[in-house]
Amino acid sequence: MNIPAHAPLHLLHTAAVGTLATHARQPEGFPYPSMLPFAPDTRHRPTILVSRLAEHTHNLRADPRAGFLVVDARDGDVLSGQRVTLLGTFEPVDSTPEVVQRYLRYHPDAERYLVLGDFTFWAMKLERLRYIGGFGAMGWLSGAELDSLPPLGVDEENALIEEFNRAYGGGGAFQLLGVDRYGADLKLAGVRKRLAFDDAGLTPETLHTALEGCIKRQTN
Incomplete structure (x- = not known):
């Protein structure tokens, strides 16, 4: 199969x-x-x-x-x-x-x-x-x-983590752990979650948009 x-x-x-x-x-x-x-x-x-x-x-x-x-x-x-x-x-x-x-x-x-x-x-x-x-x-x-795409660069991942933790991390209830081309890992109110993107993020723009959409759906 x-x-x-x-x-x-x-x-x-x-x-x-x-x-x-x-x-x-x-x-x-x-x-x-x-x-x-x-x-x-x-x-x-x-x-x-x-x-x-x-x-x-x-x-x-x-x-x-x-x-x-x-x-x-x-x-x-x-x-x-x-x-x-x-x-x-x-x-x-x-x-x-x-x-x-x-x-x-x-x-x-x-x-x-x-x-x-x-x-x-x-x-x-x-x-x-x-x-x-x-x-x-x-x-x-x-x-x-398992993954045929090039991995996300460390600097690019760290920049996204810093940006979104700063934007959503007030009070420590939100913490972005990692970002890759297929999704993101976060802790929300102490519970670890995997957020899967609808499509692989191949460019910084599409990656940022996909990440922002997933996080907004989780935090709203």
Whole structure:
């Protein structure tokens, strides 16, 4: 069954936590699942922050191949909800100001881990993914099919975030977390939401218009 790439893409921006499955070192070869917070990077790939002492980190250093499961079943009905299983390899990511800033927008409490100096970022390089949108709606995509457009530049995204947080962020009830060509992530009254654009924003003008329209519909 053909699955539109925007469905798993939006799901990766909806959930805050995923299940990482690495290859155990002891007992060797067994799947080792663990739950972790994550943030989507500019290519919508999961970025995780892990301790150097954690078992899953040791596993990734020995074998970077992994699976990552993301689920959205807010009513508790997992079989009717959306889920996507990502297959690929995790690679260490330098803690640049851009990486840190983006991750902390999604997970501000993680700042206490960063000051310890023991935690590092890893991002997933996607090979394949399987999306299930409910009974009878499922299929495989290659990693390249998730997003064929060039990512939004960091400066362009930051400018939009600053502009709209300044315009709508009075009292802290509104916070824009991230913007990409397909939608935006925000917190509204403490609840995280994914706003999907009707069409991909290919120019600064269309992106700004789509973002403004989505936010107005949410805040009016």
